[in-house]
Amino acid sequence: MRILYRSNGATEGVAGPSKLADGRPVNRITPLPSIVYERHLGVLCLPPGMGSTDESGSSRVAPSRGDGSTEGRPESTPASVTFTREGIRTGFVTTVPVALGVGGYGIAFGVLANQAGLSVAEAALMSATVLAGASQIVAVELWADPIPVAAVLFTVFAINMRYSLMGAALEPWFRQLSPKQIYGSLYFMADENWALTMRDLTAGSGRGAFLLGSGIAMWVFWVGSTVVGAVAGGVVGDPTRYGFDFILAAVFVALAAELWEGRSSLLPWLVALGVAVAAAELVPGRWYILLGGLAAAELVPGRWYILLGGLAAAVVEVIRYDG
Amino acid sequence: MTGEVFPADGMLSLEPVVVGVVLAMAVVTYLTKVGGMWLVRHVELSERLEAGLSVLPGAIVIAILAPELAAGGPAEWGSAGLVLLVMWRTDSILLALCAGVAGVVFLRALL
Numbered sequence: 001m002r003i004l005y006r007s008n009g010a011t012e013g014v015a016g017p018s019k020l021a022d023g024r025p026v027n028r029i030t031p032l033p034s035i036v037y038e039r040h041l042g043v044l045c046l047p048p049g050m051g052s053t054d055e056s057g058s059s060r061v062a063p064s065r066g067d068g069s070t071e072g073r074p075e076s077t078p079a080s081v082t083f084t085r086e087g088i089r090t091g092f093v094t095t096v097p098v099a100l101g102v103g104g105y106g107i108a109f110g111v112l113a114n115q116a117g118l119s120v121a122e123a124a125l126m127s128a129t130v131l132a133g134a135s136q137i138v139a140v141e142l143w144a145d146p147i148p149v150a151a152v153l154f155t156v157f158a159i160n161m162r163y164s165l166m167g168a169a170l171e172p173w174f175r176q177l178s179p180k181q182i183y184g185s186l187y188f189m190a191d192e193n194w195a196l197t198m199r200d201l202t203a204g205s206g207r208g209a210f211l212l213g214s215g216i217a218m219w220v221f222w223v224g225s226t227v228v229g230a231v232a233g234g235v236v237g238d239p240t241r242y243g244f245d246f247i248l249a250a251v252f253v254a255l256a257a258e259l260w261e262g263r264s265s266l267l268p269w270l271v272a273l274g275v276a277v278a279a280a281e282l283v284p285g286r287w288y289i290l291l292g293g294l295a296a297a298e299l300v301p302g303r304w305y306i307l308l309g310g311l312a313a314a315v316v317e318v319i320r321y322d323g
Numbered sequence: 324m325t326g327e328v329f330p331a332d333g334m335l336s337l338e339p340v341v342v343g344v345v346l347a348m349a350v351v352t353y354l355t356k357v358g359g360m361w362l363v364r365h366v367e368l369s370e371r372l373e374a375g376l377s378v379l380p381g382a383i384v385i386a387i388l389a390p391e392l393a394a395g396g397p398a399e400w401g402s403a404g405l406v407l408l409v410m411w412r413t414d415s416i417l418l419a420l421c422a423g424v425a426g427v428v429f430l431r432a433l434l
Contacts (some may be wrong), residue, residue: 036427083352097417101424120334122341129349139348147344156348157355162383164359169379171363182364186356191387198380199416231334243424243431246402249395250423252388254416272382273389280390309386310379318375 081176081201081208089204091197091213098192098251099217102133103225104244109137110229116143120230127226131190131219134303135159164304166194170211173201176210188215190222191248194253202259267320268313276309361420 001029106127113123118140130136135156142152168185185208189197193214200210259265363376392399406423413419 046405076402094416096419101420118341118355119336119338121337122345125337125342126345126348129345130352134354135348135352147340149344149347149429152344153347153351157351160352160355162387162392163352163356164362165379166359167356168359168363168376169383171360172373174360177365182360183357186360187353195384196416198384202380223375244430246399246424246427247420249388249391249399249403250406250420251416252384253403253423254419255409256381256388257407257410259384261381265378268378268382269385272385276386277389277393280393305390306386309389310383313378313382313386314375317378318371321371321374 001249005248006268018196028288047127060319076292081173081206083177083181083208085209087205087207087209088216089215091193091210091215092217093213094200094210095196095214095217096221098196098247099221101244101247102190102192102218103221104126104242104247105133105137106222106225107229108198108244109133109140110226110231111233112229113140113226114230116140118143119228120227123230124223124227127223128219130156131188131215131222132156132160132163133190133222159303162303162310163189164192165307165310170194170201174208181208181212185209185215187320188212188219190215190218192251193218195251199255199258268317271316272309272313275312276305279305396434398427398434401430402426 088135109127110120110123113126113136114120118126123140126136126139130139138155138159139152142155167189174185177185189211193211196214197211200207282301330362357394368376392403402423405426409419409422410416
């Protein structure tokens with residue numbers, strides 16, 4: 001929903017300057033924020049700290065310093081990331097249509113949980129506290145009497161490891177927020193709303209509370225649809241019939257279109273693509289099932305390949321970094 | 324935990340063992356969600372590491388998408404192309420999503 005962005009006519013289209021005001025070159029800081037400042041806001045919207053290339057410590061305390069404010073800062077430009085009620089609201093509203101679709105999966109989860117023998121209250125509790133769809137579905141697939149606790153917990157950990165990488169990717173914007181705001185918002189992070197948040201932040205909105213608002217939307221629909229599915233039992237059919245299974249892919253395709261920055265994206269993206277596809281093929285996606293001695297998790301493969309692909313691209317970038 | 328269909332009055336039952344496992348799952352998940360952020364915040368990042376961090380968003384998106392699309396077929400590929408097209412023309416994520424989901428339902432029925 002581009003309309004919601006405070007886009008800035010004054011700086012639109014201005015390419016990032018090659019030098020900061022004091023003459024230090026802006027070297028190699030482009031990859032992440034270039035969408036931000038080339039398309040929208042000028043160098044002012046660099047995630048704080050990335051602009052100062054000399055004192056890495058102090059840049060966190062005073063994020064907007066060293067940003068070359070002589071470039072002219074339009075009044076409406078959010079030069080910093082703030083945590084506001086408006087951010088929560090925008091995040092919520094933007095995410096509702098996506099969360100509605102995610103509800104299709106929530107119903108599927110509710111049905112599976114019901115079949116696994118969980119009560120409606122227990123299924124709802126799981127959705128409300130875990131809030132990570134893929135791992136929940138695999139967990140209830142592993143469910144048995146007695147519960148294979150170690151296998152369930154390890155599986156959940158393995159599937160959700162990718163969230164660590166997603167959280168780390170948010171850090172350049174979140175470093176201005178308080179620990180309470182950061183770690184509170186992260187509780188609500190899931191794939192879809194991470195993608196929408198990333199999209200909002202890279203556009204230079206400065207809405208630090210977007211993740212929280214979008215996460216609340218996800219939470220409401222995820223828990224609600226879990227209850228519906230658990231109560232309705234097997235009445236609801238296969239989610240692929242309604243195309244719900246494509247929503248996540250569609251959100252990410254849309255995000256990829258926005259994150260593409262031309263040639264600087266090419267190498268890291270190719271590395272991520274190659275490693276992820278190879279890992280998804282070669283590393284047996286369901287190896288963790290061996291721990292539980294069950295082979296039921298056909299619905300969701302292991303997601304180590306995401307972690308591997310993302311890490312590989314970051315490592316390559318770290319290696320090829322040339323100051 | 325009998326594995327049988329729950330009676331209607333069992334809908335709200337909360338078995339302590341189940342609640343315990345669910346909460347443990349929640350803790351494990353929360354740790355994965357905050358772990359990366361915590362690490363990055365508590366490690367002094369060199370410019371070199373910052374550069375690596377900066378490619379993460381795109382790389383994660385591709386790492387999620389590529390295997391998913393590779394496992395799909397012409398219906399998914401066509402719909403992904405449709406999402407790109409609508410994004411490019413309208414810049415509206417909502418329209419793009421609707422087009423993508425409608426496209427995948429239509430193409431799956433067609434192909």
